Amino acid sequence: MKTALTELLGIRYPILQGGMAWVAEHSLASAVSNAGGLGIIAAANAPYDYVKEEIRRTRELTDRPFGVNIMLLSPYAEEIARLVTEEKVPVVTTGAGSPGPYMRQWKEAGVKVIPVVASVALAKMMQRGGADAVIAEGCESGGHIGETTTMALVPQVVDAVGIPVIAAGGIGDGRGFAAAVMLGASGVQMGTRFLVADECVVHQNYKDRVLRAKDIDTVVTGRSTGHPVRTLRNRTTRTYLEYEKAGKSFEELEALTIGGLRKAVQDGDVDYGSVMSGQIAGLVKKRQSCREMIEEIMQEAETLLKV
DSSP, X not given: OOOHHHHHHTOSSSEEEOOOTTTOOHHHHHHHHHTTSBEEEEOTTOOHHHHHHHHHHXXXXXSSOEEEEEETTSTTHHHHHHHHHHHTXXXXXXXXXXXXXXXXXXXXXXXXXXXXXXXXXXXXXXHHTTOSOEEEEOTTSSEEOOSSOHHHHHHHHHHHOSSOEEEESSOOSXXXXXXXXXXXXXXXXXXXXXXXXXXXXXXXXXXXXXXXXXXXXXXXXXXXGTOOEEEEOOHHHHHHHHXXXXXXXXXXXXXXXXXXXXXXHTTOOTTTSOOBOOGGGGGOOOOBXXXXXXXXXXXXXXXXXXX
């Protein structure tokens, strides 16, 4: 399937893998890229040497385009931005801040820049700043979220900008892909579906929790702090919501979740760890390789779209 996004990035299928912290590393990123999508390495709060090694390992496993996701609030953001330039990584996706300070060096190095946005105003700002595309992420997604749904956000962003729009949030199969295309998107980004991929390194307990999830099993914490996060319900989320209702301080709330994602991803603690997942988890019911996932999604989408 050819779209503005496949042409821009030189990929076979217009599917991006989300830059999930502690999850998106070289084995997953290379597998997605080898399957025809765009794999993403999550820099998260990792330092220069760690991300450089992840880039090296990814290049050992694939000769296809891939990207690095930079959380711009990271204390290492500036050095990771420089690393992306030095390594001439094909694509960088960004979140939690403005990529403006790094845009010139990336563009001069030929890096395609794709920020994640949660509003029309932010999408317009990113286009003015030189972004090559934007990821319009609805509140159905896992992790840190905005307030607008994917169904409402994507067409408004498509109408507001002249660069390719990638839909994210609540997309996990060919039907979701087809719906995103009908809304005007040039492609999709998926995270939750890839959590259960064979090549994904998350603990089996985490994968099993996603596979068992029902449609109502995600919850949003942190609305009172202005930093809402969607995860699967567990003992920590119940305590967090009780604390929020009781008016506990920001520091007390933060203490509940510090190190929680690592605890869930690496240690498999799905009771007290942070099991980030989108609302689409209730649709994810089987383990597959990245190639099987992508080819299944594209076959279903192409049938629905009659491409």
